[in-house]
Amino acid sequence: MSTSLIWWSVAIYLAIAVVIAFISRDGKSAESMSGYFLGGRQMNGILSALSYSATTYSAFMMVGLAGLTYKGGVGALGFEIVYFAGVSLVAIFGPRFWSVGKKFGYVTPSEMLGHRYQSKAVSVTAALASCLFLIPYAAVQLTGVGYLMSGMTDGAISFSTAVLLATVMALFFCYIAGIRSVVWTDSLQAVMMIVVSTLVALLVISELGGFDGLFTTLEQNNANSLSVPGSGLFSFWTFLGLTIPWFFFSLSNPQVSQRLFMPSSLKSLRQMLMGFLVFGLIYTLVSVMWGFSAIVAFPDLAKADMATPALLASDMVPPVLAVIVMIGIMAAAISTIDSIMLTLSSMVSRDVYAVVKPEASEKQQLNVGKIVIPVIAVMAYVFAKLQLSLIAVLSVAASSGLVVVVPAMIGAFFWRKGTAAGALASMLGSGLLVIVIYATGGKLLGFSAGIWGLPVATLLFVGVSLLTKAPKQVADDFIEQANSTSMSKKSQSASASKPAVV
Amino acid sequence: MKSNPWIWAVWALVILSYVVPFTMLDKVQSWHGSFLYWTVTGVLVVVANLLLTKDFGEDEA
Numbered sequence: 001m002s003t004s005l006i007w008w009s010v011a012i013y014l015a016i017a018v019v020i021a022f023i024s025r026d027g028k029s030a031e032s033m034s035g036y037f038l039g040g041r042q043m044n045g046i047l048s049a050l051s052y053s054a055t056t057y058s059a060f061m062m063v064g065l066a067g068l069t070y071k072g073g074v075g076a077l078g079f080e081i082v083y084f085a086g087v088s089l090v091a092i093f094g095p096r097f098w099s100v101g102k103k104f105g106y107v108t109p110s111e112m113l114g115h116r117y118q119s120k121a122v123s124v125t126a127a128l129a130s131c132l133f134l135i136p137y138a139a140v141q142l143t144g145v146g147y148l149m150s151g152m153t154d155g156a157i158s159f160s161t162a163v164l165l166a167t168v169m170a171l172f173f174c175y176i177a178g179i180r181s182v183v184w185t186d187s188l189q190a191v192m193m194i195v196v197s198t199l200v201a202l203l204v205i206s207e208l209g210g211f212d213g214l215f216t217t218l219e220q221n222n223a224n225s226l227s228v229p230g231s232g233l234f235s236f237w238t239f240l241g242l243t244i245p246w247f248f249f250s251l252s253n254p255q256v257s258q259r260l261f262m263p264s265s266l267k268s269l270r271q272m273l274m275g276f277l278v279f280g281l282i283y284t285l286v287s288v289m290w291g292f293s294a295i296v297a298f299p300d301l302a303k304a305d306m307a308t309p310a311l312l313a314s315d316m317v318p319p320v321l322a323v324i325v326m327i328g329i330m331a332a333a334i335s336t337i338d339s340i341m342l343t344l345s346s347m348v349s350r351d352v353y354a355v356v357k358p359e360a361s362e363k364q365q366l367n368v369g370k371i372v373i374p375v376i377a378v379m380a381y382v383f384a385k386l387q388l389s390l391i392a393v394l395s396v397a398a399s400s401g402l403v404v405v406v407p408a409m410i411g412a413f414f415w416r417k418g419t420a421a422g423a424l425a426s427m428l429g430s431g432l433l434v435i436v437i438y439a440t441g442g443k444l445l446g447f448s449a450g451i452w453g454l455p456v457a458t459l460l461f462v463g464v465s466l467l468t469k470a471p472k473q474v475a476d477d478f479i480e481q482a483n484s485t486s487m488s489k490k491s492q493s494a495s496a497s498k499p500a501v502v
Numbered sequence: 503m504k505s506n507p508w509i510w511a512v513w514a515l516v517i518l519s520y521v522v523p524f525t526m527l528d529k530v531q532s533w534h535g536s537f538l539y540w541t542v543t544g545v546l547v548v549v550a551n552l553l554l555t556k557d558f559g560e561d562e563a
Contacts, residue, residue, distance in 0.1 A: 074523075074535075074536045074537050074540070075523075075536075077536070077537060077540045077541070078519060078523055078536060078540045081519060081540045081541075081543050081544050081547075082516060082519050082520075084544055084547060085512055085515055085516045085519065085543070085547045086516075087551075088509065088512040088547065088550065088551055088554065091506075091509070091551055091554040091555050092509060095558065211533075215532070215533040218533075219531060219532055219533075223531035224531065226530075226531040226532055226533065226535055226536065226537060227523070227527060227528050227529065227530060227531045227535055227536055228523050228524055228527075228528060228536055229524070229528070236520075236524050239520070239524075240520070243520075247516070265559060266558040266559040267558060267559030269558060270555045270558035270559060273551060273555060274548075274551065274552060274555070277547065277548045277551055278548065281544045281545065281547075281548060284544065285541065285544075
């Protein structure tokens with residue numbers, strides 16, 4: 001494939017995205033924290049759905065999940081479907097986040113936890129834990145772009161160039177208009193991702209003898225890939241360890257849970273959820289079919305993550321289409337990274353800077369947020385340059401770490417006896433445990449960090465909370481507000497009131 | 503907000519996503535084994551969410 005074709009395609013894509021980003025600008029709303037980071041809580045459902053999809057689904061899907069299917073077979077589909085079912089948590093928590101966000105003026109999920117448990121330490125800890133685990137997660141997205149572009153051009157575009165390009169683009173999309181430019185460019189990227197990847201998947205499958213032909217070949221030559229544990233990668237315990245953190249992704253990952261503050265109405269929230277689910281199911285099946293196609297077409301690849309690049313570089317896919325898919329995958333990575341950068345910078349400015357300097361105005365907080373964005377970008381870039389191995393496993397390492405906020409998050413809405421000490425013990429204790437497990441070979445007593453994280457976090461949260469005194473009044477107010485979006489026809493005036501006071 | 507019974511359908515689908523492929527379908531090495539099972543589960547999750555959220559938006563001012 002010619003390098004100039006790739007560069008021209010990247011340039012055209014970039015030009016369109018930049019135009020869309022500029023069109024999305026709205027001078028007024030980008031001047032406040034909730035304007036810049038939440039779009040003034042006025043996001044419509046369809047844009048939210050596309051952006052939620054593009055943020056959630058990253059280079060992991062078409063590179064990592066296809067690679068995981070190539071390596072471990074159909075278990076990769078099961079893993080992704082369990083995650084997919086976990087997004088139903090949005091149906092439970094979405095209206096509650098939305099309601100308390102409007103009432104108390106939260107900008108970040110960690111700010112919400114800090115207010116609910118009446119502890120600045122809780123919001124600072126949740127924010128820093130998110131940075132600790134999400135920057136490596138952003139880095140694996142960059143790695144995905146690097147693998148893809150260098151793989152497809154046989155190294156003519158180097159890994160480093162590709163990673164740098166993706167970092168700069170993500171930074172750019174954040175800067176133009178904050179979340180507004182991110183949501184609009186995300187939407188463009190989501191449409192590209194789903195249309196071209198589905199189109200090319202259908203093309204490749206037809207080249208390999210259609211659905212029947214593909215599965216007949218798999219049944220004859222790689223029967224293990226069609227069941228679990230199959231070839232052995234997806235033993236039950238590995239499957240459980242991979243899936244538990246991902247099941248809670250929609251709550252544990254702030255770049256998506258923050259989205260629950262943004263819709264303009266509950267109807268928009270519903271559109272966001274349903275739109276995402278339809279998108280997600282199609283994209284999951286397409287990514288898994290890519291992996292299966294690669295097993296049949298290239299049974300002897302040295303590295304599973306090269307399954308997609310190998311397919312795209314093959315004769316089965318016309319070069320122009322292959323380049324468009326490559327751009328689609330790059331777009332998937334960038335749309336995830338820019339949202340992570342934006343969310344983390346909002347957390348650093350709102351939950352760390354504003355705590356250290358309580359007299360800071362909204363404008364000062366926003367300025368700090370804008371300074372933090374490139375710092376996070378540089379850190380993700382450095383991690384990506386380390387070229388760590390299998391992308392899927394690394395992403396899961398991040399999810400295992402982020403899942404430690406889940407008990408405190410659930411407790412905030414459903415357990416009045418939860419306390420700041422419980423939340424802190426839970427996040428710090430289990431966060432530390434996850435890091436130690438990864439640092440010492442990935443297993444403790446034979447079980448992975450993904451299995452240990454959540455039960456330990458839950459035990460610590462409940463145990464320590466029972467020994468300490470809960471902030472009763474705030475808990476009552478918070479839970480009452482969260483539950484106020486009842487199914488009754490009663491009208492509700494949710495006003496964007498003053499910022500939360502911890 | 504009262505709980506919606508459809509959420510139990512989602513939890514059941516999740517549990518069965520672990521149980522069925524690892525016990526009943528572990529010997530079925532064909533597209534109509536775990537592949538079909540998990541695909542159908544995905545569709546049912548979409549349907550369950552449609553029912554779970556059907557009242558969203560009725561209470562807004």
